[in-house]
Amino acid sequence: MQRSRDVTVEVGHIAVALRTNNRPLIRLLEQRFRRFLAPSAVPAFQFDITVVPQSNYDEEADLSVEVRDGSWIMRRGDFHAEWDVAERRGHIRQTLNPYAVDSILRIVHTLVLSMEGGFLLHASSAVRNGRAYVFTGPSGAGKSTIVGLAPDDVTVLTDEISYLRRTGDGYVAFGTPFAGELSDAGEPASAPVAALFQLGRGEDNRHERLDSAQTVKTLMRNILFFAGDRRLVGRVLDTACDFASCVPAYALRFSPDQRVWSTFA
Amino acid sequence: MSVFVVRGEKLAARKVGGEMVILSAEDSSLFVLNEVGTIIWEAADGRTSIQAIADAVCVEYDVDPVSALTDVTEFVQALAAAGIVSTSEQAAR
Numbered sequence: 001m002q003r004s005r006d007v008t009v010e011v012g013h014i015a016v017a018l019r020t021n022n023r024p025l026i027r028l029l030e031q032r033f034r035r036f037l038a039p040s041a042v043p044a045f046q047f048d049i050t051v052v053p054q055s056n057y058d059e060e061a062d063l064s065v066e067v068r069d070g071s072w073i074m075r076r077g078d079f080h081a082e083w084d085v086a087e088r089r090g091h092i093r094q095t096l097n098p099y100a101v102d103s104i105l106r107i108v109h110t111l112v113l114s115m116e117g118g119f120l121l122h123a124s125s126a127v128r129n130g131r132a133y134v135f136t137g138p139s140g141a142g143k144s145t146i147v148g149l150a151p152d153d154v155t156v157l158t159d160e161i162s163y164l165r166r167t168g169d170g171y172v173a174f175g176t177p178f179a180g181e182l183s184d185a186g187e188p189a190s191a192p193v194a195a196l197f198q199l200g201r202g203e204d205n206r207h208e209r210l211d212s213a214q215t216v217k218t219l220m221r222n223i224l225f226f227a228g229d230r231r232l233v234g235r236v237l238d239t240a241c242d243f244a245s246c247v248p249a250y251a252l253r254f255s256p257d258q259r260v261w262s263t264f265a
Numbered sequence: 266m267s268v269f270v271v272r273g274e275k276l277a278a279r280k281v282g283g284e285m286v287i288l289s290a291e292d293s294s295l296f297v298l299n300e301v302g303t304i305i306w307e308a309a310d311g312r313t314s315i316q317a318i319a320d321a322v323c324v325e326y327d328v329d330p331v332s333a334l335t336d337v338t339e340f341v342q343a344l345a346a347a348g349i350v351s352t353s354e355q356a357a358r
Binding site for chain 1: 274275276277278279281283284286289290293295
């Protein structure tokens with residue numbers, strides 16, 4: 001029997017330890033989360049992982065999340081996980097792949113952020129001159145495209161899932177390792193959020209201010225949250241309203257070339 | 266006969282810039298009500314009748330009572346179809 005090891009992944013200053021004795025999984029996790037490994041961080045949560053040769057469930061099954069007696073039960077074709085939030089521990093049974101942990105970490109951070117006044121957003125984000133710009137919209141709106149066009153002085157935090165948290169007088173965007181199968185992870189940097197942009201394609205580059213109701217609508221269409229709990233949903237809605245009251249938001253139509261970055265000088 | 270309107274459960278609602286933003290905890294669907302919809306939502310306590318809501322709309326917007334009642338009734342039907350409110354012929358206790 002091989003000894004277990006922890007792979008500790010830190011996103012937004014919150015570390016999660018993933019403990020397993022399966023060497024191939026350790027290698028996959030260390031590769032996928034390589035920029036976000038924090039071996040000396042004190043983990044906020046720990047998950048023990050058992051790798052099973054094949055799933056007992058329908059491999060095509062979509063993600064389902066339910067909360068029962070304080071435990072979060074998360075299931076998908078490739079994993080089954082239970083997480084006791086109060087005990088700060090969980091267990092994952094999964095097939096050998098790096099995506100199960102990626103999904104579970106998204107759910108964990110979604111809950112932690114909802115309690116701390118923050119959220120994960122379907123958005124790319126990037127830092128220029130110490131300020132973060134967040135670009136949201138549905139698939140195909142240009143989230144990856146716009147950060148792909150960024151000049152060399154820009155640090156990309158993510159091209160898919162943005163991590164936004166309330167601080168003293170505004171919001172801070174943190175880099176995330178959450179990426180699609182083909183795209184690369186972001187950088188583990190952070191910066192105060194300067195503005196939110198709702199993306200659309202256009203012939204030229206122009207942006208118009210969104211009012212606070214439009215901003216809340218845009219946020220709520222793109223925030224990730226999982227459990228059908230009224231209190232949790234209320235908290236997420238409160239945070240979206242708060243964000244709209246302190247971060248300027250714009251509808252941005254852009255032509256896909258580097259000139260759009262002159263908007264974010 | 267009076268018809269009373271009551272807000273749905275498992276919904277979170279916040280007023281943003283005069284509009285009511287409502288989120289369903291069940292399926293994450295999002296609704297944004299205009300000013301009249303917001304008046305109806307805020308009055309939907311199960312004890313206020315559609316007639317009383319229409320009277321309030323009359324006062325607020327200076328419209329005639331018949332069209333106010335028609336508008337409010339149609340609006341309530343649309344909100345009920347979306348699962349945001351339900352109606353009852355008995356007032357809540």
